[in-house]
Amino acid sequence: MKHNLTALLLLVSGALTMSTSAASPVAIVIHAGAGGKGIKMPADKEKQYHETLTKALRAGHAVLIKKGSALEAVQAAIVVMEDSILFNAGKGAVFTSAGENELDASIMDGKTLLAGAVGGVTVIKNPIHAAHAVMKKTPHVMLAGEGADTFAKKVGLEIVPRKYFYTEHRWKQLEQWKAKQKTKEQSQLEMTREYLGTVGCAALDSKGNIAAGTSTGGLTGKQYGRIGDSPIIAAGTYADNASCAISCTGHGEFFIRHAVAFDVSARMKYANETIEQAAKAVVQQTLKKAGGRGGVIGLDTKGNIVMEFNTPAMNRGYIDKNGKLHTAIYK
Amino acid sequence: MKHNLTALLLLVSGALTMSTSAASPVAIVIHAGAGGKGIKMPADKEKQYHETLTKALRAGHAVLIKKGSALEAVQAAIVVMEDSILFNAGKGAVFTSAGENELDASIMDGKTLLAGAVGGVTVIKNPIHAAHAVMKKTPHVMLAGEGADTFAKKVGLEIVPRKYFYTEHRWKQLEQWKAKQKTKEQSQLEMTREYLGTVGCAALDSKGNIAAGTSTGGLTGKQYGRIGDSPIIAAGTYADNASCAISCTGHGEFFIRHAVAFDVSARMKYANETIEQAAKAVVQQTLKKAGGRGGVIGLDTKGNIVMEFNTPAMNRGYIDKNGKLHTAIYK
Numbered sequence: 001m002k003h004n005l006t007a008l009l010l011l012v013s014g015a016l017t018m019s020t021s022a023a024s025p026v027a028i029v030i031h032a033g034a035g036g037k038g039i040k041m042p043a044d045k046e047k048q049y050h051e052t053l054t055k056a057l058r059a060g061h062a063v064l065i066k067k068g069s070a071l072e073a074v075q076a077a078i079v080v081m082e083d084s085i086l087f088n089a090g091k092g093a094v095f096t097s098a099g100e101n102e103l104d105a106s107i108m109d110g111k112t113l114l115a116g117a118v119g120g121v122t123v124i125k126n127p128i129h130a131a132h133a134v135m136k137k138t139p140h141v142m143l144a145g146e147g148a149d150t151f152a153k154k155v156g157l158e159i160v161p162r163k164y165f166y167t168e169h170r171w172k173q174l175e176q177w178k179a180k181q182k183t184k185e186q187s188q189l190e191m192t193r194e195y196l197g198t199v200g201c202a203a204l205d206s207k208g209n210i211a212a213g214t215s216t217g218g219l220t221g222k223q224y225g226r227i228g229d230s231p232i233i234a235a236g237t238y239a240d241n242a243s244c245a246i247s248c249t250g251h252g253e254f255f256i257r258h259a260v261a262f263d264v265s266a267r268m269k270y271a272n273e274t275i276e277q278a279a280k281a282v283v284q285q286t287l288k289k290a291g292g293r294g295g296v297i298g299l300d301t302k303g304n305i306v307m308e309f310n311t312p313a314m315n316r317g318y319i320d321k322n323g324k325l326h327t328a329i330y331k
Numbered sequence: 332m333k334h335n336l337t338a339l340l341l342l343v344s345g346a347l348t349m350s351t352s353a354a355s356p357v358a359i360v361i362h363a364g365a366g367g368k369g370i371k372m373p374a375d376k377e378k379q380y381h382e383t384l385t386k387a388l389r390a391g392h393a394v395l396i397k398k399g400s401a402l403e404a405v406q407a408a409i410v411v412m413e414d415s416i417l418f419n420a421g422k423g424a425v426f427t428s429a430g431e432n433e434l435d436a437s438i439m440d441g442k443t444l445l446a447g448a449v450g451g452v453t454v455i456k457n458p459i460h461a462a463h464a465v466m467k468k469t470p471h472v473m474l475a476g477e478g479a480d481t482f483a484k485k486v487g488l489e490i491v492p493r494k495y496f497y498t499e500h501r502w503k504q505l506e507q508w509k510a511k512q513k514t515k516e517q518s519q520l521e522m523t524r525e526y527l528g529t530v531g532c533a534a535l536d537s538k539g540n541i542a543a544g545t546s547t548g549g550l551t552g553k554q555y556g557r558i559g560d561s562p563i564i565a566a567g568t569y570a571d572n573a574s575c576a577i578s579c580t581g582h583g584e585f586f587i588r589h590a591v592a593f594d595v596s597a598r599m600k601y602a603n604e605t606i607e608q609a610a611k612a613v614v615q616q617t618l619k620k621a622g623g624r625g626g627v628i629g630l631d632t633k634g635n636i637v638m639e640f641n642t643p644a645m646n647r648g649y650i651d652k653n654g655k656l657h658t659a660i661y662k
Contacts, residue, residue, distance in 0.1 A: 113588045113621065119450075119558070120475055140557045141587045144451055145476040147556025225478025226471045227450065234565040234590035256472045257444045259565035259593040266594065270601035290444065 024208035025321035026064035027303040030056055030077050032087045033197030034249045034295040036313035036330075046329065049086060053317040053327040056080035060203055061319045070211035070245070071109050071132065073203040078105075078128040078215050081199035085167050087315070088197030090126060093165050093217025095174040101165035102222070104231035105131040106142075107213035110239035110301075117231040118152075119144040125158040128215045131231070133157060141233060145225065170220070177221040197315075198230055200237070200247025202298045204321075210301055212237050212245035212261070219252070228252030234262035241301055243268040244275050249314065250287075250294010258286055260296060268300075275299070279306040355539035356652035357395035358634040361387055361408055363418045364528030365580045365626040367644030367661075377660065380417060384648040384658040387411035391534055392650045401542035401576070402440055402463065404534040409436075409459040409546050412530035416498050418646070419528030421457060424496050424548025426505040432496035433553070435562035436462040437473075438544035441570035441632075448562040449483075450475040456489040459546045462562070464488060472564060476556065501551070508552040528646075529561055531568070531578025533629045535652075541632055543568050543576035543592070550583070559583030565593035572632055574599040575606050580645065581618075581625010589617055591627060599631075606630070610637040 060077030082090025093101045105127035106117035116135025124130045130152045198216035214237045216230040229236035229252035238261035239245035246261040267278035295309025303321035317327035391408030413421025424432040436458035437448035447466025461483045529547035545568045547561040560566035560583035569592035570576035577592040598609035626640025634652035648658035
């Protein structure tokens with residue numbers, strides 16, 4: 001009897017080991033904006049940032065350990081950051097020059113290369129869910145403006161009044177920006193260089209699939225329905241199981257011109273670079289030379305994680321394949 | 332006296348040769364949509380296509396031989412195609428599911444990597460000029476919807492009433508499309524597979540700079556502010572003196588997911604492929620495998636021209652560095 005029990009236990013343990021080794025390790029990495037002027041924020045504020053980054057990571061990781069998909073994990077982490085007033089996405093979005101909030105988001109599935117994006121949406125509580133709905137429920141990749149809002153209502157996403165996105169500190173940022181712009185011509189209008197607080201996430205799930213997503217309120221003082229890199233597949237977001245899953249943050253125009261997210265993937269595929277080499281080359285060489293400030297986060301199907309930026313700070317964090325949690329703000 | 336004249340003529344001829352050899356050869360290549368079902372059109376219709384393609388090529392080439400920039404040549408060629416009812420751009424744009432016209436365009440400068448784009452514009456006669464104005468007169472790359480229309484008015488571009496874009500044959504296409512969709516769910520809505528009539532151009536100027544641009548009315552029956560690949564830098568348009576200038580046409584969603592224009596450039600830069608090898612790999616392998624129908628045109632700074640497509644037809648043509656003009660429709 002004892003003998004049989006031992007044999008049974010060995011059998012069960014063997015099956016468990018097999019099932020564990022068959023499953024991919026899981027990992028998740030996030031950013032919540034790059035920028036800064038090298039001046040540190042007060043300790044209590046800093047604590048809030050670390051706490052919210054940790055909460056976002058844990059939300060995404062919980063999906064992954066329950067064998068949820070990378071696509072679901074990316075959304076779970078991003079929703080936490082969209083719902084926080086700390087970051088420039090969802091609830092904490094910055095104001096346009098017209099004193100309104102226009103949100104952009106995108107998501108991509110590394111397994112199928114399917115992708116979805118929304119640009120300039122105004123009443124969707126969580127734009128990352130709208131991006132995912134575009135991917136799942138339309139033949140399109142990108143919907144913009146009123147059409148995207150209408151679509152989100154139709155598929156039953158949570159709708160909020162526009163004033164939901166009002167926060168006092170973002171309104172003050174707009175007023176400061178306006179005061180600075182008064183004497184300038186339209187062609188010379190400078191965007192705020194203080195902080196580029198987009199949020200994003202890349203995740204690796206137990207099936208070995210990767211995904212990436214990005215969500216933003218854009219730049220303070222943006223005009224005329226400006227669309228940045230965040231809703232642009234290849235610029236702000238890219239995911240391909242054959243290379244990597246990448247989300248970007250920074251001065252979006254540079255990320256569009258240099259197709260930053262796709263460029264990291266292309267260097268891995270065509271120049272046989274590792275994800276670390278590719279991310280470093282794009283952020284520290286290509287982007288820096290062009291004057292493009294910002295950073296990228298990402299991972300590959302082996303769970304190798306990158307968090308590369310050329311600004312004094314990037315809100316960031318990961319839970320790696322060994323379950324180690326790490327969050328950071330400054331260099 | 333006769334002696335002196337001969338000497339003078341030799342001098343002049345020498346100077347001309349020098350000036351010719353110092354300047355880059357010029358070249359231009361265009362497309363006006365890919366698709367077709369393998370059925371040829373009537374001879375008189377075909378003649379109109381060849382004539383308009385030739386007119387567009389000559390308009391762009393005239394700029395180049397007067398030492399105008401590649402950026403100007405691209406616009407000159409595209410304006411001819413936008414003003415024609417034959418192609419799905421400008422005047423000949425298709426209708427959205429709501430029975431309206433929403434136009435997209437983008438342009439990129441291979442020398443500076445500056446780029447401009449407009450998405451979902453409704454009252455701008457020549458969207459390619461609006462894309463160029465975004466590049467020259469704003470700090471942004473992409474403006475969408477009402478904001479882009481407002482911007483175009485402000486900078487003095489030619490504005491037309493929305494009914495300017497009405498053409499009988501495009502309206503009939505919408506009605507045919509609607510009749511087919513009646514029994515289908517939103518998630519299964521199929522876009523017309525008949526013709527993907529975007530227009531685009533790439534040019535090489537006498538200073539050795541290249542540029543590319545693309546303009547479209549999108550897909551018949553598109554919904555909800557859908558944005559295709561044409562206004563997306565890296566997807567529908569890319570230009571970099573270090574590699575190539577590319578404009579795409581086809582089922583836009585596939586061109587976004589695979590960052591087609593940038594991918595041709597990336598293969599040249601990182602895998603040392605020629606423009607011919609890179610364009611062929613992307614169109615005939617990557618895109619085809621994914622089910623993406625369409626094609627690309629482009630050139631490099633040496634004046635090597637590509638016109639690669641995986642559909643039965645692509646309206647296309649070039650004037651090469653030797654001044655040879657060629658237009659074609661079918662394979």
